[in-house]
Amino acid sequence: GENVEQHPSTLSVQEGDSAVIKCTYSDSASNYFPWYKQELGKRPQLIIDIRSNVGEKKDQRIAVTLNKTAKHFSLHITETQPEDSAVYFCAAGVGTGGFKTIFGAGTRLFVKA
């Protein structure tokens, strides 16, 4: 079945450093790759997404890259700030006329001031 693996499970960085989270998906038909940030006790919120026809997308300090051949996609956060501390989930969406979104297990990011 469909699967999304996410690494690392925990990531600790110093404020101002970069953070990288990597994901691998199994279903080659996946065509949509969102990233969500979930703070403690709150709902997941979309921070950036990328479609399968694009290799890279950037939004201020956040960027996502996609390698369809290797079925890898990554989240890059530059100039990290303490408020970036949260759990980040990658996901892969697949389907037409109805979509199934498979989430990774999450990465807990700690940004130390």
Place this chain on the structure above:
Amino acid sequence: DAGVTQSPTHLIKTRGQQVTLRCSPKSGHDTVSWYQQALGQGPQFIFQYYEEEERQRGNFPDRFSGHQFPNYSSELNVNALLLGDSALYLCASSLAGLWNTEAFFGQGTRLTVV
């Protein structure tokens, strides 16, 4: 503009009972997806409803069923509750289209089965 709203916020049920959770999508959205999120885990896709029909389903048993109403709101029903059904149940709404689109999540319903 109201976002995605879910009710109730918290719920405690006894093993073997049945439960119904409710979701109102974001204004303008017509598609609702349900997820189960166990503590410390990522959301697990249960199913997606569009035009009052189940369009996609994840690996969940038939004890999990749903419904979508003409106003796009949705219900998740779980029968014969097990202790392992204890989790945060999240609803997400989106706008149907050729491409998968951004999903907005509700705050979730915390279900505890005792």
